[in-house]
Amino acid sequence: MSTGEQHDSCGGSSEATATLRAVVPSSGGEATADGESHEQFVTRASAFLQTNASPKVEQVHGWGEGSDQVGVLPERSAAEEMAELGRARIWAQKRFDAGFGWITGPRRFGGRDLDRAYQRLYDELEARYDTPAMTPYGIGLGMVAPTILAHATDEVKERYLRAMYRGDVVACQLFSEPGAGSDLAGIETRAQRDGDEWVVNGQKVWTSGAHLSDIGEIVCRTDPDAPKHKGITAFVVDMHASGVEVRPLRQMTGGASFNEVFFTDVRIPDSHRLGDVNGGWTVALTTLMNERAAIGGGMSSGGNGAMNTKRLAELIRHQGRDKDPIVRQQLADIIIHSRVASYTNLRAMATIAAGGLPGPEMSIAKLSLTMNMRRMSELLSAVLGAKLLADSGEWGTFAWAQWICGVPAMRIAGGTDEILHNIIGERVLGLPKEPVARA
Numbered sequence: 001m002s003t004g005e006q007h008d009s010c011g012g013s014s015e016a017t018a019t020l021r022a023v024v025p026s027s028g029g030e031a032t033a034d035g036e037s038h039e040q041f042v043t044r045a046s047a048f049l050q051t052n053a054s055p056k057v058e059q060v061h062g063w064g065e066g067s068d069q070v071g072v073l074p075e076r077s078a079a080e081e082m083a084e085l086g087r088a089r090i091w092a093q094k095r096f097d098a099g100f101g102w103i104t105g106p107r108r109f110g111g112r113d114l115d116r117a118y119q120r121l122y123d124e125l126e127a128r129y130d131t132p133a134m135t136p137y138g139i140g141l142g143m144v145a146p147t148i149l150a151h152a153t154d155e156v157k158e159r160y161l162r163a164m165y166r167g168d169v170v171a172c173q174l175f176s177e178p179g180a181g182s183d184l185a186g187i188e189t190r191a192q193r194d195g196d197e198w199v200v201n202g203q204k205v206w207t208s209g210a211h212l213s214d215i216g217e218i219v220c221r222t223d224p225d226a227p228k229h230k231g232i233t234a235f236v237v238d239m240h241a242s243g244v245e246v247r248p249l250r251q252m253t254g255g256a257s258f259n260e261v262f263f264t265d266v267r268i269p270d271s272h273r274l275g276d277v278n279g280g281w282t283v284a285l286t287t288l289m290n291e292r293a294a295i296g297g298g299m300s301s302g303g304n305g306a307m308n309t310k311r312l313a314e315l316i317r318h319q320g321r322d323k324d325p326i327v328r329q330q331l332a333d334i335i336i337h338s339r340v341a342s343y344t345n346l347r348a349m350a351t352i353a354a355g356g357l358p359g360p361e362m363s364i365a366k367l368s369l370t371m372n373m374r375r376m377s378e379l380l381s382a383v384l385g386a387k388l389l390a391d392s393g394e395w396g397t398f399a400w401a402q403w404i405c406g407v408p409a410m411r412i413a414g415g416t417d418e419i420l421h422n423i424i425g426e427r428v429l430g431l432p433k434e435p436v437a438r439a
């Protein structure tokens with residue numbers, strides 16, 4: 001396997017001064033509450049990164065060189081997942097201990113209490129280095145931790161937030177059930193009060209990363225007689241507690257990153273309740289809003305990566321279809337839609353970075369991405385034909401089968417295409433609302 005041509009995309013320590021100049025904003029001299037100016041912060045962050053990570057090296061492979069894997073979702077064996085978690089944990093711990101793990105968080109719970117500008121400075125610097133993928137912490141830090149910060153008791157905040165940002169605790173989202181996905185308020189997992197504890201019985205499904213998790217955010221029905229949105233309570237549950245059983249689900253792409261999770265008489269202290277009794281819908285909305293922002297953030301940085309239009313163009317050339325005017329038109333269409341989705345997403349992310357709430361543009365961006373994935377699946381099928389069904393050993397052909405099998409997951413996760421159409425129809429186009437079934 002060729003390692004291909006290599007380009008240093010970071011600049012390394014010899015260009016550190018130029019790097020600092022490039023990322024420090026014009027207000028670089030202002031000092032923070034703990035006395036660290038932007039400039040000092042960047043100097044310290046650069047020193048940390050230079051000591052603990054290597055500058056990113058862009059691998060430029062020619063056709064037929066290197067790996068030809070192009071999956072939408074990462075597909076790993078259990079051993080690979082554990083190794084990934086190990087690498088991510090070591091990095092999270094080092095980063096946190098150096099003061100860069102939770103830059104904007106309240107000091108009392110382990111954060112540095114700095115504003116978002118510092119986080120952006122750090123992110124920009126870290127992106128220039130080769131650091132471990134933080135996939136195992138995506139749901140915990142992207143969705144569960146912000147919900148804990150907004151709704152948990154101080155006891156729970158103190159117990160988990162620092163540990164989550166330091167990588168000591170992995171968290172999952174226990175929302176979907178066999179009978180409740182898009183209609184989340186239809187959940188049936190029951191939590192019944194017993195003194196200072198709650199006793200949980202029921203089943204969750206499609207729980208990403210439950211098999212790696214230490215805690216989960218769970219929504220349960222606590223008042224079956226109330227209208228369905230008003231009888232739900234949210235909790236933080238210990239995934240190692242007696243009565244929690246995690247069973248992996250195998251995906252059609254080969255991996256097993258989701259699970260079914262069964263709860264049998266699982267006890268949760270009342271102190272681990274999030275928000276009010278029967279006020280869980282508000283808590284769930286906090287998580288879902290953060291989920292959209294987390295998916296949006298991932299898409300704005302990785303949307304083009306997920307679409308991999310460069311590899312698609314190379315494939316078309318190597319299959320001798322690059323002079324075909326219809327194929328060329330379809331490829332151009334995909335690239336244009338890919339850019340539009342990415343810009344819409346950046347617009348939504350800019351609103352969030354400025355302290356605003358994401359609006360329906362996040363739904364538009366996600367729907368644009370999945371519609372484009374459909375276009376790309378159709379073009380791949382037309383160009384590859386039977387090579388998509390049988391592995392002939394030809395580099396860069398059958399590998400696309402995994403990409404195509406991963407597309408339906410993207411059309412479901414974080415709001416299905418149909419639900420997003422409803423949101424856009426009602427909130428953007430002002431169409432009449434769907435009739436709501438009585439609870």
Ligand SMILES: Cc1cc2nc3c(=O)[nH]c(=O)nc-3n(C[C@H](O)[C@H](O)[C@H](O)COP(=O)(O)OP(=O)(O)OC[C@H]3O[C@@H](n4cnc5c(N)ncnc54)[C@H](O)[C@@H]3O)c2cc1C
Nearest residue numbers: 173174175176180181182183206207208409412413416418
């Ligand atoms: C990659 C991935 C990761 C996930 N991770 C998690 C996780 O970590 N935790 C978790 O709790 N869940 C997770 N999920 C589950 C996900 O949230 C649900 O699959 C999703 O909400 C859809 O619910 P459902 O599967 O029950 O489908 P349903 O809601 O039953 O929908 C079935 C079909 O009916 C359509 N439909 C439903 N309602 C309407 C309507 N009102 N109008 C028009 N059409 C409608 C849907 O679009 C869909 O085509 C994950 C899913 C995926 C794919």
